[in-house]
Structures are given as structure tokens and as C-alpha cells.
Amino acid sequence: MLTDLRKEFPLFSAAANRDLVYLDSAATAQRPQRVITAMNDFYAQDNANPHRGAYRLAERATQHYEAARAKVAAFIHAAAAEEIIFTRNATEAVNFIAYGWADHHVQPGEVILVTELEHHSNLVPWQMLAQRRGAILKYIEFDDQGHLRLDQMEERLRERPRLLALTQVSNALGTINPVAEIIARAHEAGVVVVVDGAQSVPHMRVDVQSMQADFFVFSGHKMLGPLGIGVLYANQRHHAGLQPVLYGGDMISSVDYHHSDWNDMPWKMEAGTQHVAGAVGLAAAIDFLGEIGMEAVAEHDHTLTRHALEQLQKLDRIILYGPRENHAAVISFNIGAIHPHDLATFLDQRGIAIRSGHHCAQLVMRKLGVAATARASFYLYNTLEDVDRLIDGLNAAKEYFGKWL
Numbered sequence: 001m002l003t004d005l006r007k008e009f010p011l012f013s014a015a016a017n018r019d020l021v022y023l024d025s026a027a028t029a030q031r032p033q034r035v036i037t038a039m040n041d042f043y044a045q046d047n048a049n050p051h052r053g054a055y056r057l058a059e060r061a062t063q064h065y066e067a068a069r070a071k072v073a074a075f076i077h078a079a080a081a082e083e084i085i086f087t088r089n090a091t092e093a094v095n096f097i098a099y100g101w102a103d104h105h106v107q108p109g110e111v112i113l114v115t116e117l118e119h120h121s122n123l124v125p126w127q128m129l130a131q132r133r134g135a136i137l138k139y140i141e142f143d144d145q146g147h148l149r150l151d152q153m154e155e156r157l158r159e160r161p162r163l164l165a166l167t168q169v170s171n172a173l174g175t176i177n178p179v180a181e182i183i184a185r186a187h188e189a190g191v192v193v194v195v196d197g198a199q200s201v202p203h204m205r206v207d208v209q210s211m212q213a214d215f216f217v218f219s220g221h222k223m224l225g226p227l228g229i230g231v232l233y234a235n236q237r238h239h240a241g242l243q244p245v246l247y248g249g250d251m252i253s254s255v256d257y258h259h260s261d262w263n264d265m266p267w268k269m270e271a272g273t274q275h276v277a278g279a280v281g282l283a284a285a286i287d288f289l290g291e292i293g294m295e296a297v298a299e300h301d302h303t304l305t306r307h308a309l310e311q312l313q314k315l316d317r318i319i320l321y322g323p324r325e326n327h328a329a330v331i332s333f334n335i336g337a338i339h340p341h342d343l344a345t346f347l348d349q350r351g352i353a354i355r356s357g358h359h360c361a362q363l364v365m366r367k368l369g370v371a372a373t374a375r376a377s378f379y380l381y382n383t384l385e386d387v388d389r390l391i392d393g394l395n396a397a398k399e400y401f402g403k404w405l
């Protein structure tokens with residue numbers, strides 16, 4: 001298990017948070033001092049508008065920005081830095097694929113395949129695309145353990161969909177999808193695959209080349225990086241087919257009165273002044289994770305999740321959702337008829353922060369037949385004691401809300 005990491009995260013030393021058990025890292029993680037310092041240093045020493053100035057300060061800003069891109073590429077094992085487009089977050093990255101690629105390639109009547117497990121960010125853009133293009137949105141369902149029905153996927157692939165969009169890890173159920181296997185099958189059927197890595201990149205080693213993803217998206221803020229920086233990985237084979245979504249400065253190579261030509265990839269997708277400090281912070285987060293090692297992060301997650309599942313199962317009237325095995329570090333549950341919001345508010349009084357609600361996955365809730373669940377998610381700064389405090393809190397909640405059990 002990883003130990004002593006909590007002290008690297010200044011938020012946990014702030015007076016208001018000394019006793020905090022933070023179990024909502026699936027929503028957003030906390031940042032180590034190193035990330036905050038890297039961003040501060042950029043603003044204090046190297047801030048200028050990249051790609052624009054001929055002076056040394058601007059060159060340093062450009063170097064920071066492009067070095068961050070190269071670092072992201074290496075982290076997910078992209079073949080080239082040019083495959084990395086900086087966005088605001090995973091949501092914006094999915095929209096870039098929908099507007100920048102799918103709008104130009106999906107024909108009326110073609111099938112777009114998504115799964116019932118998707119976060120709204122990897123679902124609503126495809127609903128809108130289907131409306132714009134007259135395409136047909138179809139679903140791969142999940143079974144009672146939260147696993148995708150791969151038999152149904154085979155049926156759907158026979159319909160020759162144009163695109164499959166799926167998450168690698170479900171934020172609502174903790175399911176880990178076998179994306180490499182799924183992509184291989186989809187490619188055999190000639191289908192382009194978009195992978196939502198928002199919940200996987202922070203927690204496990206991701207290799208976009210070995211999984212053969214066409215497009216892959218994630219957010220910096222869930223992996224110890226800053227808010228407001230995200231990543232769209234676009235495999236080089238799609239670069240010619242990917243069109244700009246936003247127009248303006250820096251994304252052009254030349255502008256005439258009535259016509260403009262676009263810059264090369266990835267800059268043609270990055271219109272306007274970018275969040276350079278965010279990219280710098282994300283690079284520092286990658287260094288931090290890299291030094292710990294993603295295998296160690298995954299192992300730590302696994303230990304916490306196993307302990308939590310074992311303890312949660314012992315609570316009577318608990319309803320645990322999602323897979324029984326191979327469970328990501330995010331656990332959804334309900335206790336009797338206690339409303340998850342009441343549970344979260346009660347736990348908050350004891351310094352324990354969990355999430356309650358539909359987790360931006362209303363299709364998952366619909367399928368489970370509930371309006372909401374409580375959700376505890378773990379990351380590298382959580383400890384077994386944090387899990388035990390959650391269990392103690394839930395036992396106290398059961399007593400307090402007795403009549404709702």
C-alpha cells in the first residue's frame with residue numbers, strides 16, 4: 001500500500017479539512033503541492049502567450065506547453081505528440097470528436113453505438129450528433145453485475161455501425177470494460193471507436209497504441225492535475241479527417257479575405273490562447289504519478305476497494321451495485337430506503353465526503369430502478385482508516401435513520 005501521501009496534498013492540511021475523509025475523487029481529485037507549485041512557477045517566471053512571440057520568454061512558454069503535450073503522449077503511450085490535443089476537459093474532447101470528425105463522416109441512417117454505462121459526457125454529444133446527421137443511436141446494455149453484454153455487442157456490430165463510443169471504466173458502477181478486446185472486434189467490423197478514459201487514466205496504466213483506440217479522452221482534474229485542462233487523443237490515421245471545431249487565432253496557417261487555411265495537427269484544433277498553466281500542471285501531475293508508478297496506484301486502489309467491498313457487504317440492508325470482482329475504486333450503493341442525499345449529509349457531519357445522486361449517468365440509474373445512489377471513490381491519498389471511518393459512519397447512519405431501513 002502507498003503510505004504518507006496525504007501530506008503531499010495541502011488541502012488536507014488546511015484547518016477546515018484536517019479531519020476530512022475525501023471519498024469523491026471520481027468527481028475530482030485533490031492536487032499535490034507539486035502541481036500547484038508548477039502552475040505558480042509558470043505564472044511567476046515563464047508566462048507569455050505561446051507560439052506567438054519571438055522573444056525568449058514567449059519561447060519558454062511555448063516550450064512548457066509543448067513539453068507538456070509530449071509528456072501526456074508518453075503517459076498514454078501515443079505514437080506522437082501531435083496526437084494530443086489539449087481541451088478543457090473530457091466533455092469538450094468528446095464534443096470535438098462529434099463536431100470535428102463525426103459530423104463529417106456519419107451519414108443519415110447510419111448507426112452510432114453507445115453503451116448504457118456512459119456518463120452523460122459520452123452520451124449526450126452522440127444523441128445530438130444523431131439528431132444533426134439523421135443517424136440512429138443504439139445501445140449495448142449491461143447485465144445485473146454491470147458488465148457490458150458482449151453477446152449483444154456482436155449483434156449490434158453486425159449492423160455495421162459507423163462509430164462506437166464507450167467508457168473504459170464506469171463512474172457509476174465501477175465496471176472495467178475490456179476495451180482492447182472490444183476495439184479489436186469493432187475494428188474487424190470496420191467501426192471507429194471512441195474511448196472515454198476519464199475514470200481509467202487516473203488509476204491504471206493506459207496504452208492507446210496497444211488498445212488501438214481511434215479517439216481517447218480524459219480530464220486532468222481527476223488525475224491530480226488542474227481543473228480546466230483535458231485531453232483528446234486522436235490517432236494519426238484520423239488527422240486528415242478531423243476538422244476544426246473552433247475558429248480563430250493560432251489554428252490557421254494563412255488567412256485571406258474570404259478564405260483561410262488551417263494549421264497542422266494538433267494546433268488546428270486549438271483555437272485561441274490555451275490554458276498553458278493547466279498543461280504545465282497536468283505535466284507535473286503526470287510526473288507525480290509516474291514516480292509512484294501506475295501499477296502501485298492500481299494496487300493501492302485495489303486494496304482499498306477490496307477492503308471497502310468486504311466491509312460494506314457486512315452491513316445489513318445494503319444494496320451494492322456493479323461487478324462483484326475486478327471492481328474499479330468507485331463503489332455505488334444504497335442502504336435500505338435511506339435517501340443517498342440524506343446519507344451524504346449525515347456523513348458530512350462526521351467529516352466524510354461521499355457523492356450522492358445520479359452521477360451524470362441517468363441511464364444507469366434507470367436500469368437499476370433507482371433515482372440515485374451513494375458513491376464512495378478512492379484514490380492514492382486514501383487509507384484503510386478512511387474506509388473504516390466510512391463504515392463506522394454508515395453504521396451510525398443506520399441507527400439514526402432506523403425507520404427508513
Ligand SMILES: Cc1ncc(COP(=O)(O)O)c(C=O)c1O
Nearest residue numbers: 089090091119121171198199219
Ligand atoms: C466516465 C466519465 N466520463 C466523462 C466525465 C466528464 O468529465 P469532465 O466533467 O471533466 O469533462 C466524467 C466525469 O465525472 C466521467 O466520470
